[in-house]
Amino acid sequence: MKNVSKALTRTQALVIVAALVIVAVVGVGVFTVFLPSTPSTAKISEVRVGLVEPLSGAYAVFGNEAKMAAELIVEEINSKGGIASLGGAKIRLFVEDSKSTADGARLAAEKLVNVDGVNVLIGAFISAHTLTMLDVTEPKKVVVMADALVDYLTARGFKYIVRLPPKASVHGATSVDFAVAVFQQAGAKIQRPVIVHFDGLFGEVTADGIYTRLRDLGIRPVDRIKYPTDITDMSPIIERIRQANPDIVFVVPYYADSVLFAKAVKSLGLKVQFIAGAGGTGLSDPDSIKAAGDATELMTNTYSYDPFLPTEYNKQLVQRFQSKYGKLPTEAAGIIFYTLWTLKEALELSGKMFPDKPLDGDNLMKALFELDLRSGPAAETYPSGRIKLGPSGDNIYAQAVVLQVQGGKPVLVYPFEKAQTKPLFPRP
Amino acid sequence: MAEAERFVRKAVNMNRNLFPLLLAALAMVLPFILGLNEYYLFLTTLILLYTSIVVAWQLIGGYGGQLDLGAGAYHGLGAIITGYLMVYHGISGWLGLIVSGLAAAGVAFIIGYPSFRFGIREVWYALSSLALVLILQKIFLLWTDVAGPLERYIPYAAFDPFFMRSGYKAFYYYVSLALLAATFVIVYRVRKGKTGLYLLSIRENEEAAEMLGVDIRKYKLRALMIYSFIAAMTGGIYTSMVGFYHPTLFDSWISIQTVTLAIAGGLGHFWGPPILSVILLSVQEYLRISVGAVVIGLHQVIFGIILVLIILFKPDGIGPLIDSFSKKIGLMKAPLVSR
Numbered sequence: 001m002k003n004v005s006k007a008l009t010r011t012q013a014l015v016i017v018a019a020l021v022i023v024a025v026v027g028v029g030v031f032t033v034f035l036p037s038t039p040s041t042a043k044i045s046e047v048r049v050g051l052v053e054p055l056s057g058a059y060a061v062f063g064n065e066a067k068m069a070a071e072l073i074v075e076e077i078n079s080k081g082g083i084a085s086l087g088g089a090k091i092r093l094f095v096e097d098s099k100s101t102a103d104g105a106r107l108a109a110e111k112l113v114n115v116d117g118v119n120v121l122i123g124a125f126i127s128a129h130t131l132t133m134l135d136v137t138e139p140k141k142v143v144v145m146a147d148a149l150v151d152y153l154t155a156r157g158f159k160y161i162v163r164l165p166p167k168a169s170v171h172g173a174t175s176v177d178f179a180v181a182v183f184q185q186a187g188a189k190i191q192r193p194v195i196v197h198f199d200g201l202f203g204e205v206t207a208d209g210i211y212t213r214l215r216d217l218g219i220r221p222v223d224r225i226k227y228p229t230d231i232t233d234m235s236p237i238i239e240r241i242r243q244a245n246p247d248i249v250f251v252v253p254y255y256a257d258s259v260l261f262a263k264a265v266k267s268l269g270l271k272v273q274f275i276a277g278a279g280g281t282g283l284s285d286p287d288s289i290k291a292a293g294d295a296t297e298l299m300t301n302t303y304s305y306d307p308f309l310p311t312e313y314n315k316q317l318v319q320r321f322q323s324k325y326g327k328l329p330t331e332a333a334g335i336i337f338y339t340l341w342t343l344k345e346a347l348e349l350s351g352k353m354f355p356d357k358p359l360d361g362d363n364l365m366k367a368l369f370e371l372d373l374r375s376g377p378a379a380e381t382y383p384s385g386r387i388k389l390g391p392s393g394d395n396i397y398a399q400a401v402v403l404q405v406q407g408g409k410p411v412l413v414y415p416f417e418k419a420q421t422k423p424l425f426p427r428p
Numbered sequence: 429m430a431e432a433e434r435f436v437r438k439a440v441n442m443n444r445n446l447f448p449l450l451l452a453a454l455a456m457v458l459p460f461i462l463g464l465n466e467y468y469l470f471l472t473t474l475i476l477l478y479t480s481i482v483v484a485w486q487l488i489g490g491y492g493g494q495l496d497l498g499a500g501a502y503h504g505l506g507a508i509i510t511g512y513l514m515v516y517h518g519i520s521g522w523l524g525l526i527v528s529g530l531a532a533a534g535v536a537f538i539i540g541y542p543s544f545r546f547g548i549r550e551v552w553y554a555l556s557s558l559a560l561v562l563i564l565q566k567i568f569l570l571w572t573d574v575a576g577p578l579e580r581y582i583p584y585a586a587f588d589p590f591f592m593r594s595g596y597k598a599f600y601y602y603v604s605l606a607l608l609a610a611t612f613v614i615v616y617r618v619r620k621g622k623t624g625l626y627l628l629s630i631r632e633n634e635e636a637a638e639m640l641g642v643d644i645r646k647y648k649l650r651a652l653m654i655y656s657f658i659a660a661m662t663g664g665i666y667t668s669m670v671g672f673y674h675p676t677l678f679d680s681w682i683s684i685q686t687v688t689l690a691i692a693g694g695l696g697h698f699w700g701p702p703i704l705s706v707i708l709l710s711v712q713e714y715l716r717i718s719v720g721a722v723v724i725g726l727h728q729v730i731f732g733i734i735l736v737l738i739i740l741f742k743p744d745g746i747g748p749l750i751d752s753f754s755k756k757i758g759l760m761k762a763p764l765v766s767r
Contacts, residue, residue: 020453102579106670107470111717114467128579128674135584135671136466139595199577228569228577 046092047083047347047359049074049340050112052123052133053332057100058230061255061287062125062332066147067095068325069333070122072317073340083344085351086358091344098124105129109136119359120145122339125332127153127168128201134158141361143368145343147335149279149304150205154393160361162368162389164342164382165304165335166398168202168279172209172252174302174400175278178414179248180217182274182425190214194244195224196237196261197252203229206252206279222246231257234264241270248274251283258282259291266295273426276402277301280331284403284410287327298427300404300413304383305334308412308420311380328410330403334381341378342387345371447754455605459598469597473669475709476604477662481682482689482705483611484658487651489687490696491624493631494648495550497683498539498557501564502532502656504678506663511673512574514582514591521592525664532660533653535560540652544645549634558683565678579674582667592668600669607665611658612702618654619698627651631696692738694747704746708734 051070053063074093077083082090094116096108105124112118113136120143124130127150137144138158146153146163149171154163166174183190193214197207207224214221223244227237234257241249249272253261262283265275277283277300284301307318307328317337321329329337350358350367357363373379373387384399402414404423413423462468481499488496509531510524539560543553568575585593594600618624626647629637638644667673689708693701712731742749 020457101676102672102674103670110467110470114465115717131579131581132670132672135595138584139586201578204578 044086044089046090048092048094048116048118050094050118050121052096052098052105052108053125054100055097058256059100059126065332066125066336069329069336070340072321073337077344083347083351085348094118098129102129102132106132109133113137113140113142120343122147124148143361143364145339147339150202160365162393164339164387164395166400167394168206169209170398171278171280171302171400172206173213175250175276176210176213178402179274179276182423186425190219190248192222192246193219193248193250194241194246195221195250197226198229198254198257199226200229203252210250210278229254234260235268238264238268238270246272248276251275251277252279253282255282258288262292262295262299275299280304284405285330289405289408294408296405298405298424300402302400302402303331304400305331306383306401306412313377313380337381338378345373345378459601464598466597469601471713473597473601473604475706476608477666478709479702479705480608480611480662481659481686482701483615484655485686485690486615487618487655489690491627491631492648492651495554496557497554497687498560499659499686500561500679500682502659503663503682504564505532505535506660507667507673507677508568508575510664511580511582511667515580520590521664521668525661528660528664529657532656536652536656540649544648558680561678561680561683565675568675575675579672581672600665603665607661623647623650688735692735692745694745697747700745700747700750
């Protein structure tokens with residue numbers, strides 16, 4: 001019987017619902033109006049920097065190395081007093097996992113931009129993943145500093161993106177220039193190159209870079225072989241290479257496939273004078289060497305960072321990285337080194353140029369384009385020693401280097417004027 | 429006394445209408461409660477989309493009794509077709525949703541007809557539907573004119589409702605909400621109609637149903653096609669929201685998630701599965717944000733433990749729990765769908 005008194009008529013119910021709706025809408029309105037808007041002229045206590053990296057999944061090796069590097073550098077910047085021109089504001093790092101997928105990177109960017117309110121976003125190592133983040137950052141004017149290499153990242157009309165490392169096509173061209181020089185030194189010429197690459201965006205673009213450079217030099221590849229990124233059996237690929245009978249194999253792998261490739265070359269006894277990688281991932285980095293054993297011996301790859309760069313700061317940084325994490329920093333860590341230091345310089349400059357709104361996306365971009373770094377930690381960790389952005393947002397002085405595995409260790413062999421030792425050629 | 433009883437009935441009836449009404453009102457204002465935060469809207473939209481699949485799955489799984497693991501295939505098909513039409517032909521996503529829905533229903537027919545014709549059931553049906561996800565993924569990885577291994581990007585537009593592309597997530601939120609509401613209505617009507625009864629009879633005893641003259645093939649196929657149509661539409665909305673498509677959208681995790689939530693929510697129960705999916709998917713996302721980056725993968729472990737606990741202590745799912753609770757507070761005369 002109790003229910004009788006509690007019964008509602010249809011009209012009453014509608015009135016209640018309508019009232020709820022109105023209260024909710026008005027409540028939110030009032031809430032947003034009275035919410036303290038972001039203090040613009042007030043003292044800036046921290047600069048929020050987001051980092052999206054593949055921390056789990058197929059590319060976790062790179063993502064975790066990048067994360068280590070970022071934590072190391074941010075700690076150093078903060079312990080040296082933060083950003084001086086912003087009153088000693090500290091950098092606060094927000095790390096998110098892209099799970100090695102494009103939608104994971106997208107979700108991570110959504111969170112960093114909309115919840116954590118980052119001022120700058122660094123990521124996402126994989127170019128295709130970086131592209132999915134730009135939809136999120138562009139409307140909010142969040143500056144993206146890409147550590148991904150595909151050429152057209154900076155050429156799709158997005159305004160708030162810069163990239164310091166050399167583009168994928170530069171990596172491709174560098175590996176060709178290097179190989180041509182190595183053959184020349186031995187009195188030989190490349191005649192029958194084969195290009196092998198994985199089928200992702202980065203693989204295609206880097207292989208295009210190799211192809212274009214070879215074509216410009218008047219060399220025609222005898223075969224171009226594409227394999228799926230998640231390949232588990234390399235033997236058909238090796239067999240096809242054998243049939244093409246090449247004098248050199250240019251290969252663009254990621255991580256797991258580079259290990260498979262090296263092992264298959266060894267176990268199937270593929271005879272080829274030289275194997276030159278391109279693209280900074282796999283083959284000649286410490287993780288691949290550890291995973292593939294001596295199968296990677298004498299293989300080379302191009303990198304966006306030179307861990308053996310003989311500058312004072314770089315030597316000391318590499319040593320610190322090694323003692324803390326127990327491995328040599330290469331591609332993923334190196335890009336983060338100079339990207340974060342360049343960001344630091346840009347923040348200092350923005351604080352001087354635009355004391356009112358130094359963290360505004362437009363102002364920060366202006367400061368970035370204003371920079372011409374020839375000294376300091378950023379320049380001392382960059383292969384060419386100079387960082388100056390061109391109109392597209394890419395470094396005009398971009399340069400890639402070549403590491404070769406010699407005696408189970410990576411050594412710098414190109415450019416020759418900086419090399420630690422001569423490249424070993426040909427393969428036995 | 430009779431009059432009093434009638435009064436009580438009326439009051440309870442009123443409350444029954446009130447519950448969905450309140451729910452709908454809450455869903456309508458939720459974006460404002462979330463402060464129109466793009467990230468939270470993105471997550472809630474995902475939850476709405478996945479819940480739509482779970483509700484639609486009731487048709488083939490809950491009522492028809494077929495352990496269908498093809499949700500990922502239909503979802504992916506919707507994503508790729510809608511995305512392809514938007515990227516390469518500039519065709520509005522709205523039309524894309526319809527086209528991809530029809531295509532998915534067509535694929536469901538091609539797969540379902542021989543399966544049901546030759547009486548493939550239980551684990552064999554489950555396996556063959558799961559294989560569909562992987563087969564379609566491989567096909568679209570090789571079919572480079574449509575998809576291939578490279579991500580394809582839908583042109584960016586700040587707000588273009590006719591093209592179904594928007595930089596504001598609230599747009600996708602309401603589109604997904606409408607889809608979920610429509611799915612509820614469709615499933616409710618099917619359940620209340622002849623098809624629902626026939627499907628239940630098939631689930632309980634297929635031979636007996638056939639002997640009594642139920643055309644089991646026709647009704648299973650009908651359920652499968654409606655469900656695949658809806659799953660494809662969720663894929664289309666998803667791809668427009670994230671702005672790209674790739675064959676990895678044929679994701680067997682979606683299949684598994686759908687079936688797990690539907691079974692843990694109560695097989696064939698009307699409210700159990702959607703309520704559980706909203707709760708568990710929210711918990712999963714919350715865990716992912718709070719601990720996902722600290723201890724990588726921990727959120728999946730916790731999510732798994734919650735599921736195991738439900739299966740251990742409520743093997744029939746949480747559906748019956750909801751029934752007894754709603755009876756207590758007078759929301760329901762009798763369980764809407766009995767087991």
